Amino acid sequence: MTSTTTIASLEDVGLHIGNTVILREAKLTLEPGEKVGLLGPNGSGKTTLLRMLATLLAPTSGSGMVLGAELGTPEVYEIRNQIVMVGHLPGLYPELTLGENTELVARLSGHPPEIAAGALAQVGLGRASERRADQSSKGMLRRAELARALILEPTLLLLDEAHAGLDAEAIGLVDALADRVVTAGGSVVLVSHEPGRLTVDRSVQIVDGTVERVS
Amino acid sequence: MSFWRQVFEIARKDLLVESRTAEVALMTAPFGAAALILIPLAIGTDAPLLSQLGPGLYWVVVLLFGMLVILRKSAVDGQPQRDLVRLLGIDPAATFAGATIATSLLVLFFEIALGPVLIALYNPELGSWPWLFVILPLVAAGMGMLGTIASGVTTSIGTRTSLTPLLIVPLSLPLLLGATQALEGLRLGRSIVPWLILLVSVDLALAVSGVLAARPLEEAVT
Amino acid sequence: MTTLRSRWLEILAIGVIGVSVLRSMTVEADVVQGDVQRIMYVHVPSAWLAFLAFGVTVFGSVAWLRTRDRRWDRLAASSAEIGVVFTGLAIAAGMIWARPVWGQFWTWEPRLVTTALLFFIYLGYLALRRAVIDPEQRARRSAIMGIVAFIQIPIVYESVNWWRSLHQTSSRSSIDTPLRITLLLGVVAFTFVYAVLLRRRLELARLEEELETRRFESSQDVAGAAITPPSLASVEQHD
Numbered sequence: 001m002t003s004t005t006t007i008a009s010l011e012d013v014g015l016h017i018g019n020t021v022i023l024r025e026a027k028l029t030l031e032p033g034e035k036v037g038l039l040g041p042n043g044s045g046k047t048t049l050l051r052m053l054a055t056l057l058a059p060t061s062g063s064g065m066v067l068g069a070e071l072g073t074p075e076v077y078e079i080r081n082q083i084v085m086v087g088h089l090p091g092l093y094p095e096l097t098l099g100e101n102t103e104l105v106a107r108l109s110g111h112p113p114e115i116a117a118g119a120l121a122q123v124g125l126g127r128a129s130e131r132r133a134d135q136s137s138k139g140m141l142r143r144a145e146l147a148r149a150l151i152l153e154p155t156l157l158l159l160d161e162a163h164a165g166l167d168a169e170a171i172g173l174v175d176a177l178a179d180r181v182v183t184a185g186g187s188v189v190l191v192s193h194e195p196g197r198l199t200v201d202r203s204v205q206i207v208d209g210t211v212e213r214v215s
Numbered sequence: 216m217s218f219w220r221q222v223f224e225i226a227r228k229d230l231l232v233e234s235r236t237a238e239v240a241l242m243t244a245p246f247g248a249a250a251l252i253l254i255p256l257a258i259g260t261d262a263p264l265l266s267q268l269g270p271g272l273y274w275v276v277v278l279l280f281g282m283l284v285i286l287r288k289s290a291v292d293g294q295p296q297r298d299l300v301r302l303l304g305i306d307p308a309a310t311f312a313g314a315t316i317a318t319s320l321l322v323l324f325f326e327i328a329l330g331p332v333l334i335a336l337y338n339p340e341l342g343s344w345p346w347l348f349v350i351l352p353l354v355a356a357g358m359g360m361l362g363t364i365a366s367g368v369t370t371s372i373g374t375r376t377s378l379t380p381l382l383i384v385p386l387s388l389p390l391l392l393g394a395t396q397a398l399e400g401l402r403l404g405r406s407i408v409p410w411l412i413l414l415v416s417v418d419l420a421l422a423v424s425g426v427l428a429a430r431p432l433e434e435a436v437t
Numbered sequence: 438m439t440t441l442r443s444r445w446l447e448i449l450a451i452g453v454i455g456v457s458v459l460r461s462m463t464v465e466a467d468v469v470q471g472d473v474q475r476i477m478y479v480h481v482p483s484a485w486l487a488f489l490a491f492g493v494t495v496f497g498s499v500a501w502l503r504t505r506d507r508r509w510d511r512l513a514a515s516s517a518e519i520g521v522v523f524t525g526l527a528i529a530a531g532m533i534w535a536r537p538v539w540g541q542f543w544t545w546e547p548r549l550v551t552t553a554l555l556f557f558i559y560l561g562y563l564a565l566r567r568a569v570i571d572p573e574q575r576a577r578r579s580a581i582m583g584i585v586a587f588i589q590i591p592i593v594y595e596s597v598n599w600w601r602s603l604h605q606t607s608s609r610s611s612i613d614t615p616l617r618i619t620l621l622l623g624v625v626a627f628t629f630v631y632a633v634l635l636r637r638r639l640e641l642a643r644l645e646e647e648l649e650t651r652r653f654e655s656s657q658d659v660a661g662a663a664i665t666p667p668s669l670a671s672v673e674q675h676d
Contacts, residue, residue: 017571043664056298074430081304091299095235107224108303110216364585368578372568381564382582385557386589389596396600413596420592424585431502432581
């Protein structure tokens with residue numbers, strides 16, 4: 001998993017969806033072992049930038065490489081399973097239980113489904129695996145998503161408002177998970193609008209569609 | 216992970232979600248059955264007439280009410296769920312195939328559920344009925360594929376519940392003709408091979424279209 | 438100012454249409470059907486034009502998917518609109534013709550059924566275009582749907598043909614020469630009409646897009662600029 005090459009680099013990336021400019025000439029580089037905070041007010045495009053780093057959006061101008069794959073080309077299909085994104089809406093099926101959701105992740109990523117139970121126990125949901133996702137609290141859903149990261153062991157971990165709605169224990173979990181990825185030579189991007197919460201190597205901010213360094 | 220393993224897991228997931236909502240079994244199937252009861256009241260309850268028209272009406276109900284199977288909740292993933300599946304590195308063609316298999320199985324279930332209602336109310340002459348084991352799945356597969364392609368194109372559009380049927384219904388004519396004529400052939404003891412060939416060709420054309428459309432479609436629903 | 442030079446296509450089209458109309462009205466009427474048969478000179482060219490237009494739509498869709506050049510998407514959309522109008526015209530003319538000749542508005546003739554289905558298929562296509570706001574997504578989704586639909590059309594036609602094979606197949610085998618020339622003239626005239634309409638529609642589509650782009654460029658706002666810091670204090674003052 002460990003790689004010495006750049007995890008992600010965006011070169012003068014522009015993106016507009018419909019008539020809204022979200023990014024213009026944005027530059028961002030993620031090196032292995034880096035934990036980067038992404039700041040910015042509501043609606044400034046933090047989530048969109050995160051989805052681009054996740055290869056889910058291709059830039060409308062400029063070019064970007066993530067884990068060696070050029071954005072907007074079929075190369076991204078090959079590296080996607082090394083990325084985990086925890087968005088602010090839960091990536092869980094509401095009708096399935098937390099256990100089934102986690103098992104699904106294991107199955108779809110080629111792991112034996114049995115490892116799901118262990119991952120859930122690690123995030124403190126060992127006794128809630130029978131609970132349907134739509135019957136679970138926001139904090140529980142977030143923990144279940146972190147279980148996904150435990151199973152997939154990503155090289156690039158993208159966390160969107162990862163600390164929102166979590167208790168102190170769970171916040172510790174997020175940090176431990178992020179550290180694990182970084183130690184293994186991956187990178188982590190944490191989105192927040194509460195800069196004080198983050199323990200990161202450096203922070204960047206989206207200002208006027210570009211990515212700027214925050215001192 | 217192999218392509219077919221991905222297909223299997225996606226189909227399994229869709230059916231598992233469906234088993235929780237039970238939309239097809241508890242809502243769409245009874246609705247279709249109720250339609251089969253209403254029709255004779257409108258066109259006349261004459262027994263020979265109903266026996267003759269029954270199979271045709273059955274297929275119209277399957278096709279039109281089957282739209283609700285295609286539009287069901289468990290066939291629609293929200294953006295977070297789509298992102299999840301995409302980031303697990305699942306081939307879009309596998310997502311298409313898996314979703315198609317789940318929808319086709321549910322359409323088949325719908326067809327089978329309406330069968331006894333047809334037989335009880337219309338008393339149709341079915342001739343060599345074992346052929347139904349070939350005809351029903353072929354139609355279900357065609358509807359499943361057409362439905363999955365059209366649903367893909369209408370993902371996250373507010374008016375999708377109206378737009379999807381408009382896109383599907385005109386294109387489903389060969390399925391309707393194949394199904395009705397095959398049943399008619401069985402009744403009259405004629406060869407139904409040409410109609411089976413028609414159904415198979417429709418299914419093949421849709422399978423090729425669906426697999427080819429899968430990647431461009433995935434990019435279209437970001 | 439539009440000069441005569443820039444209108445050459447329109448002028449040519451009007452000329453050809455004039456000749457075609459004159460010819461359709463003066464050519465010897467059908468011995469059996471009488472004057473009502475003349476509606477054929479509208480019906481057949483309309484149907485031809487519809488198929489031509491939808492063919493161009495598919496061509497545009499494929500070209501868009503290959504090049505991602507917006508011009509092809511505009512071509513596909515513009516042509517589909519014209520196609521729908523002329524499919525409607527072909528069906529309406531056919532029904533007006535059928536009523537006195539066959540005693541009913543509609544027969545289940547394969548070409549007729551397929552044409553009617555085409556009408557709905559492309560109405561759906563246009564509805565899809567209307568429902569998607571983002572131009573890139575609109576182009577992509579409609580291109581996919583357009584191509585999938587087009588692949589199915591021959592199967593639709595063949596299936597109806599098969600189903601109806603017990604009835605008449607083609608009723609137009611005994612067309613004599615003067616009639617054929619008139620028909621051909623009608624087809625040429627309608628093709629000119631298509632060219633004129635397509636050129637206008639493409640121009641309109643291009644202008645619409647330009648307007649969008651200008652709006653887009655003049656508002657230098659990026660995402661987030663629409664949201665300003667709340668100013669509750671000033672609200673309270675007004676109270």
